[in-house]
Amino acid sequence: MIEAISLSKSYSGFKAVSELGFRVDDGVMYAFLGPNGAGKTTTIKMLTGILTPDSGDALINGISITKDPVAAKRNCGYLPDVPMLFEKLTGRQYLNFMMDIFEIPAASRRERTEKLIESFELGPHIDSLIESYSLGTKKKIGIVAACCHKPPVLFLDEPTSGLDPQSVRALKDTLKEMTGRGVTVFFSTHILEVAEKICDRVAIIGGGRLVAEGSVAQIRAGLNAPGDGHDDPKSLEDIFLELTARNPVQGESSVPG
Numbered sequence: 295m296i297e298a299i300s301l302s303k304s305y306s307g308f309k310a311v312s313e314l315g316f317r318v319d320d321g322v323m324y325a326f327l328g329p330n331g332a333g334k335t336t337t338i339k340m341l342t343g344i345l346t347p348d349s350g351d352a353l354i355n356g357i358s359i360t361k362d363p364v365a366a367k368r369n370c371g372y373l374p375d376v377p378m379l380f381e382k383l384t385g386r387q388y389l390n391f392m393m394d395i396f397e398i399p400a401a402s403r404r405e406r407t408e409k410l411i412e413s414f415e416l417g418p419h420i421d422s423l424i425e426s427y428s429l430g431t432k433k434k435i436g437i438v439a440a441c442c443h444k445p446p447v448l449f450l451d452e453p454t455s456g457l458d459p460q461s462v463r464a465l466k467d468t469l470k471e472m473t474g475r476g477v478t479v480f481f482s483t484h485i486l487e488v489a490e491k492i493c494d495r496v497a498i499i500g501g502g503r504l505v506a507e508g509s510v511a512q513i514r515a516g517l518n519a520p521g522d523g524h525d526d527p528k529s530l531e532d533i534f535l536e537l538t539a540r541n542p543v544q545g546e547s548s549v550p551g
């Protein structure tokens with residue numbers, strides 16, 4: 295379970311995220327959508343304890359990320375938007391390193407990684423140095439590293455970017471299998487067809503504020519007032535474009551990071 299409680303974050307006076315609140319129940323696949331610069335990555339970094347919020351808090355399975363960050367992080371897997379890997383390790387060494395951090399017993403490691411390595415077709419690369427990997431292969435080892443310690447809550451920042459169609463299918467199957475086991479999956483994406491196909495609920499943010507939240511059907515129903523002339527059900531893409539046009543992202547921060 296994930297609970298965001300009035301999360302806010304500014305970068306040198308520029309408000310990137312404003313009083314954001316939502317709740318994601320166990321076993322829910324939750325798509326986090328918004329235009330470039332809307333505040334998705336900033337939010338995910340606050341939810342995972344990488345960035346400290348200016349105000350507000352987040353609970354991961356009931357544990358505060360600001361008050362008890364280590365205990366909260368024990369419950370999390372995280373794929374960053376850009377690969378952050380130790381490139382002088384092989385893929386297998388990196389997965390072992392991640393499982394060391396999460397204190398996964400040696401006896402269960404093979405069972406945890408074998409199927410993931412196979413699903414993402416990483417077998418031919420797993421004993422090569424990560425620096426030799428293509429961008430998509432780096433993404434895939436990052437996904438496996440986020441999942442292999444079997445976290446109850448998984449955060450993925452744009453997991454589909456750079457993946458080929460086979461890998462997108464492997465990702466969708468893996469995530470569905472995880473939510474089926476009760477894992478809470480929170481992912482950002484710009485690929486709205488993927489989001490519409492696999493998510494149970496969505497949040498759409500614009501300018502750091504929540505503009506819509508619920509199942510796609512609920513959000514669609516909120517937009518389609520009876521007799522407004524929309525006979526065809528709106529796709530998630532139509533909904534996204536309509537809502538984000540009403541709530542444009544303010545000028546991007548020009549403050550250097």
Ligand SMILES: Nc1ncnc2c1ncn2[C@@H]1O[C@H](COP(=O)(O)OP(=O)(O)OP(=O)(O)O)[C@@H](O)[C@H]1O
Nearest residue numbers: 305310329330331332333334335336546547549551
């Ligand atoms: N380190 C930083 N320093 C200054 N401003 C930042 C920093 N990181 C993000 N911002 C600003 O905060 C806002 C939100 O950025 P963020 O990366 O969270 O957006 P996003 O929704 O993830 O966008 P994208 O879809 O492009 O990944 C933007 O205006 C961005 O310029």
Ligand SMILES: [Mg+2]
Nearest residue numbers: 334335336375
């Ligand atoms: Mg981002």
